[in-house]
Amino acid sequence: MILTASLPFQAEGVRLIEKFGGRALLADSMGLGKSHQFLLWCERNMPEGRTALVVCPAGLKYNWEAEVRKHTGEASLVLDGMKVSPVPSPPRYVVINYDILAPWVPTLKALDPFVVGLDECHKVKDPKTIRTKATKHLTNGVKHLIAMSGTPLEIRPIELWPVLNMLEPKYWGPHAVFGHLYGGPRKTPWGWKFDGASRLKELRKRLVERCMIRRRKEDVLEDLPQKMHNSVVLRLPPRAMRDYKLAETDVAAWLKK
Numbered sequence: 001m002i003l004t005a006s007l008p009f010q011a012e013g014v015r016l017i018e019k020f021g022g023r024a025l026l027a028d029s030m031g032l033g034k035s036h037q038f039l040l041w042c043e044r045n046m047p048e049g050r051t052a053l054v055v056c057p058a059g060l061k062y063n064w065e066a067e068v069r070k071h072t073g074e075a076s077l078v079l080d081g082m083k084v085s086p087v088p089s090p091p092r093y094v095v096i097n098y099d100i101l102a103p104w105v106p107t108l109k110a111l112d113p114f115v116v117g118l119d120e121c122h123k124v125k126d127p128k129t130i131r132t133k134a135t136k137h138l139t140n141g142v143k144h145l146i147a148m149s150g151t152p153l154e155i156r157p158i159e160l161w162p163v164l165n166m167l168e169p170k171y172w173g174p175h176a177v178f179g180h181l182y183g184g185p186r187k188t189p190w191g192w193k194f195d196g197a198s199r200l201k202e203l204r205k206r207l208v209e210r211c212m213i214r215r216r217k218e219d220v221l222e223d224l225p226q227k228m229h230n231s232v233v234l235r236l237p238p239r240a241m242r243d244y245k246l247a248e249t250d251v252a253a254w255l256k257k
Helices: 009-020 034-045 060-070 098-110 130-140 157-167 175-181 200-210 239-251 251-257
Strands: 021-026 052-056 093-097 115-119 144-148 184-188 190-193
Touching: 009 021, 009 034, 021 034, 021 157, 034 060, 034 115, 034 144, 052 098, 052 130, 052 239, 060 184, 093 098, 098 130, 115 130, 130 157, 130 175, 157 175, 175 190, 175 200, 184 251, 239 251
Parallel strands: 021 144, 052 093, 052 115, 115 144
Antiparallel strands: 184 190
């Protein structure tokens, strides 16, 4: 159950995720409540006893834990470290960061997650990295996948391909096919390079039709409340925490150290 009210455009976002069959690229601008929309979709669609898994950058893990508690009243299991340990009977929400994902993939797949949410999904833009390969392995066979980013395309259209390949591989085709269509292809002595952009109107049309939900703040100004400030919770390792406490109590001593 969602404990917090949804704004009209957030309710519409959830409707569109449902229209796309729970496989969507939620690309709203920063501050429009992508986490709220993800959790609202989960609470509306996820059966009892199933798990929602959120993969995000390390600095956002405990923010997600706070968001889950705020919006649903549920506790989350937040995973830390590269050393894998057994996961208790399937929790409703599990949060892990990209950098430690690879060794945890078999354990997480054993949970049979109902949905995987990829926060800041532009972090898996390079198909050659361990991070992207682990994310691809994790999402294979998962029925519902919601990728979230206010900047899903940072520089080049080819950066979208890994996430689109996870969402709908048959429709978007292989890396080279996508690159030849939208990557401004150029042939070099070392092979094809897709470091440009081409047919952008066509790409946007296909994205909106198949999976992408994109609203900017100026599009929803009438629905937005007054500006709110939120704290992002970070947990520091013991050594960093000692330095932090020293700086907090005696900045001169910290500077000398």
